[in-house]
Amino acid sequence: MSNIVIFGATSAIATACARDWLAAGHNLFLVGRNADKLEIMRTDLMVRSTQKQTIATATADLNDFSTHEALYAQAAQALGAPDIVLVAHGSLPDQKACEASVELTMQEIRTNALSVISLTTLAANLFEPQREGTIAVIGSVAGDRGRQSNYVYGAAKGMVDIFLQGLRNRMAKASVTVLTIKPGFVDTPMTAHIPTKGVLWSTPGQIGQGIIQAVKRKRNVVYLPWFWRIIMLIIRSIPEAIFRKLAL
Amino acid sequence: MRDDIKSWNRLPAVRHQHVLDIQARTACLPLPPGKETCIPFGNGRSYGDVCLNPDAAVIRTRALDHMIAFDRERGRITCEGGVILADILDLVTPQGWFPPVTPGTRFVTVGGCVANDVHGKNHHDTGSFGNHVRSFELLRSDGQRLICSTEQNADWFAATIGGLGLTGLITQVTFDLLPIANPFMVTQAYRFSTLDEFWHLNARAEREWPYTVAWIDCTRQNGRGILFAGQHAPPQPELPVWKSRHRTVPVDLPFSCINSLSLKAFNEIYYRQKLPRDRYVAHYVPYFYPLDAIENLNRIYGTKAFYQYQCVLPPQVSADGLAELMRQISRSGMGSFLAVLKTFGTRPAMGTLSFPRPGATLALDFPNMGEKTLQLLNRLDSVVASAGGALYPAKDARMSAAMFRRGFPQWEKMLPFVDPRFSSGFWSRVNEPEG
Ligand SMILES: Cc1cc2nc3c(=O)[nH]c(=O)nc-3n(C[C@H](O)[C@H](O)[C@H](O)COP(=O)(O)OP(=O)(O)OC[C@H]3O[C@@H](n4cnc5c(N)ncnc54)[C@H](O)[C@@H]3O)c2cc1C
Ligand SMILES: NC(=O)c1ccc[n+]([C@@H]2O[C@H](COP(=O)([O-])OP(=O)(O)OC[C@H]3O[C@@H](n4cnc5c(N)ncnc54)[C@H](OP(=O)(O)O)[C@@H]3O)[C@@H](O)[C@H]2O)c1
Numbered sequence: 260m261s262n263i264v265i266f267g268a269t270s271a272i273a274t275a276c277a278r279d280w281l282a283a284g285h286n287l288f289l290v291g292r293n294a295d296k297l298e299i300m301r302t303d304l305m306v307r308s309t310q311k312q313t314i315a316t317a318t319a320d321l322n323d324f325s326t327h328e329a330l331y332a333q334a335a336q337a338l339g340a341p342d343i344v345l346v347a348h349g350s351l352p353d354q355k356a357c358e359a360s361v362e363l364t365m366q367e368i369r370t371n372a373l374s375v376i377s378l379t380t381l382a383a384n385l386f387e388p389q390r391e392g393t394i395a396v397i398g399s400v401a402g403d404r405g406r407q408s409n410y411v412y413g414a415a416k417g418m419v420d421i422f423l424q425g426l427r428n429r430m431a432k433a434s435v436t437v438l439t440i441k442p443g444f445v446d447t448p449m450t451a452h453i454p455t456k457g458v459l460w461s462t463p464g465q466i467g468q469g470i471i472q473a474v475k476r477k478r479n480v481v482y483l484p485w486f487w488r489i490i491m492l493i494i495r496s497i498p499e500a501i502f503r504k505l506a507l
Numbered sequence: 508m509r510d511d512i513k514s515w516n517r518l519p520a521v522r523h524q525h526v527l528d529i530q531a532r533t534a535c536l537p538l539p540p541g542k543e544t545c546i547p548f549g550n551g552r553s554y555g556d557v558c559l560n561p562d563a564a565v566i567r568t569r570a571l572d573h574m575i576a577f578d579r580e581r582g583r584i585t586c587e588g589g590v591i592l593a594d595i596l597d598l599v600t601p602q603g604w605f606p607p608v609t610p611g612t613r614f615v616t617v618g619g620c621v622a623n624d625v626h627g628k629n630h631h632d633t634g635s636f637g638n639h640v641r642s643f644e645l646l647r648s649d650g651q652r653l654i655c656s657t658e659q660n661a662d663w664f665a666a667t668i669g670g671l672g673l674t675g676l677i678t679q680v681t682f683d684l685l686p687i688a689n690p691f692m693v694t695q696a697y698r699f700s701t702l703d704e705f706w707h708l709n710a711r712a713e714r715e716w717p718y719t720v721a722w723i724d725c726t727r728q729n730g731r732g733i734l735f736a737g738q739h740a741p742p743q744p745e746l747p748v749w750k751s752r753h754r755t756v757p758v759d760l761p762f763s764c765i766n767s768l769s770l771k772a773f774n775e776i777y778y779r780q781k782l783p784r785d786r787y788v789a790h791y792v793p794y795f796y797p798l799d800a801i802e803n804l805n806r807i808y809g810t811k812a813f814y815q816y817q818c819v820l821p822p823q824v825s826a827d828g829l830a831e832l833m834r835q836i837s838r839s840g841m842g843s844f845l846a847v848l849k850t851f852g853t854r855p856a857m858g859t860l861s862f863p864r865p866g867a868t869l870a871l872d873f874p875n876m877g878e879k880t881l882q883l884l885n886r887l888d889s890v891v892a893s894a895g896g897a898l899y900p901a902k903d904a905r906m907s908a909a910m911f912r913r914g915f916p917q918w919e920k921m922l923p924f925v926d927p928r929f930s931s932g933f934w935s936r937v938n939e940p941e942g
Contacts, residue, residue: 296530299532302574302575303575306574306575307574309601454509
């Protein structure tokens, strides 16, 4: 039985993970910014739980970095020392609006990159002396290459990607796992405004299962579903001279 | 404008001005701008347009997928309106409970079960879903939240059960479960070669079994078929192992796999299938949900899609009416793979517009062949209307206002409860002035 801390717990993908982890008997510490949603989620998990498990919650806006250290302390108090940290919060910016507002761009970078860097730095420092633990972060295929249609989001996810490469490298000696999760298109509230979901789209449940498996197998980087690895390989291999003219 | 919101038979193909999502059960109702109307959209397992609202808005309920309480001793559950029956099954069957009523797919929401007052194979024994609902919360467009039960807001309770989503959005539901000893079913199949035989068999089976349903070969007018009876298995010394298998129809076929040849062949093979001579034990999933085994089964009808037709005929005229329907259908050569026949019992439904009522109900699919299909359905309508029967709104994309009013003579009682901001494709159609 592991102690699992989830940031952005009320996200559709994290909710799917939480339900599967609950069924597997783990203890959960859920962090979200909306107290109502968090309480609804806690009750749901309590009802589904069939064994003695701890499910605790904390409300925080993760863009306020000053709360981060205390959140880990609260988690440790509620569950005992954490074994797994999942960072799942994020927002899909309105690219056009970002182009018109530096302030909004910075805000989105803060949500999707800086807050993640803060949370994972603290997790690493916690796990390093323990010489075990898993830090799992939901990045995105969008972080693999900048595209005109959403490069603010892509840049933030890309920053997280490179940051985690380094962190993974550093944590190898301490046998701490650092997992970068790169989902493709997922049908969640974040993408609810996008019509016609075709064959490239997955459900939060499918991605959740992929995350659980990747954590269990202590993987480094996973594309979910797997075929995105191939799609992104192709997209990354297009020469920049050609890429800059594409409407992607 | 979005064209990606569809019901199960993907007819009618419509466009929505707005696709909204309610964020949480405690959140306010998202409303489209101005006077535009909206309708709740559960999991789109209705056939037709009760869950659609062309050129206006739908409100999806998929974020309302949380459990709220489960009393394992008394067998009572409270959950949000967007919870899928499959999730409830996963939670309650290991604890010795089962939904009181289940339709032929487990991918329906609880809100949808209430709004269509759905029935199952146990209607003769147990009534429909609404008979087991203790209470629910109804969220209105003016922000009001009404707790409804037979004691509190009883008129709203009656209007909302079978109310086709028109009275407001159901945020949460409390309903009673059925005790079971294990997740298995004891079942028995009986072949019949005429409708007369069916009526005899069925009368006997209904006395002995809580679940009954018949498949009937509608390519022939004599009405041969197979009756499947079932009950929850008593405690077993050893339970069989069951593993689910998953198949899918990956893409929309450009043509329909269904034509009169494949229909005849399928029905022949289905009728000739080897049936176990005795009672046998089956897991509840293949027993209740054979069609769920193939994801996107609705795609076999191709891009032209299909109509579903379900009617009920009053008991006194069931036999003659059914014989006439079979005559019309077999003669048209446009029958269905799976024509399903069942008799409803006498337990009165709770809803003002509930479909289940005593009599026989027949449900079939018809590949959409345009005018030809619509003409056949109109001929079936006249048989149903002159028998004093009704069509099931959950499976309708075409019934006329006149047909609706004949089948649901109490429809006017519904009007004061319809939310002024709510409407659907179905509701607009059946409220069109006669002409
Ligand atoms: C393979 C198959 C087998 C079936 N077998 C049966 C059967 O045996 N018996 C039977 O009765 N039906 C049967 N049906 C039909 C199905 O059970 C009903 O249409 C059911 O209501 C669909 O539920 P849904 O959640 O998908 O709702 P939708 O189809 O999305 O919506 C149905 C109606 O419910 C309303 N609604 C949905 N959620 C809410 C809410 N939260 N608040 C208020 N209104 C809401 C909608 O506005 C709409 O009017 C079957 C369907 C399929 C695909
Ligand atoms: N959906 C996709 O196609 C897709 C693809 C690739 C990667 N991802 C990534 O997957 C992760 C989960 O997203 P999702 O798709 O499941 O969407 P989602 O349900 O919208 O989840 C996003 C979550 O982030 C939370 N959040 C945003 N800003 C926050 C802040 N400052 N502090 C605390 N919480 C904050 C939101 O909280 P509220 O609930 O309070 O709004 C919400 O729960 C995200 O990192 C996303 O970037 C998604």
